[in-house]
Amino acid sequence: MAEIRDNSALSRFELDAEGGTALAYYRLDEGTITFTHTETPPALRGRGIASRLIDAALASAQARGLRIVPLCSFVAARMARDTGENEVSA
Numbered sequence: 001m002a003e004i005r006d007n008s009a010l011s012r013f014e015l016d017a018e019g020g021t022a023l024a025y026y027r028l029d030e031g032t033i034t035f036t037h038t039e040t041p042p043a044l045r046g047r048g049i050a051s052r053l054i055d056a057a058l059a060s061a062q063a064r065g066l067r068i069v070p071l072c073s074f075v076a077a078r079m080a081r082d083t084g085e086n087e088v089s090a
Contacts, residue, residue, distance in 0.1 A: 004056040013057040020044045022053045024075070033066045035075040054078045 005014045013024040020041035027034045035057070040050045054075055061068050070076035 004053055006057075006060060013053055013060070015049060015053040015056075017044055017047075017049050022049050024050075024053050024057045024072070026057070028066075031065070031067055032069060033061045034069040035072045038072050038074040050074060051078065 002016050007014050008028075011026055011028065013026070015022045020043060022040045022044060023038065024035060025037045025039075027036060035054075038050055038054065040053075055078070058068060058075075058079065068079070070079055
């Protein structure tokens with residue numbers, strides 16, 4: 001299973017899979033992480049790769065005690081499905 005990386009230099013989480021890379025962009029500001037955009041290469045869509053990426057990114061943010069703000073609709077939908085919330089405070 002591919003490892004999910006927090007590429008803080010580029011403000012994004014990354015997951016390499018089958019020759020492509022799924023990305024979850026964020027902004028970090030004083031105890032808050034704001035997810036702004038998620039990208040998955042077309043050839044990788046529909047396989048749960050973006051869900052794995054976001055699940056790991058959310059777990060990382062929660063482990064770091066960050067308040068999560070989902071501006072990205074995919075992240076918001078994932079959070080609502082898993083927690084019933086649109087914003088999470090760690």
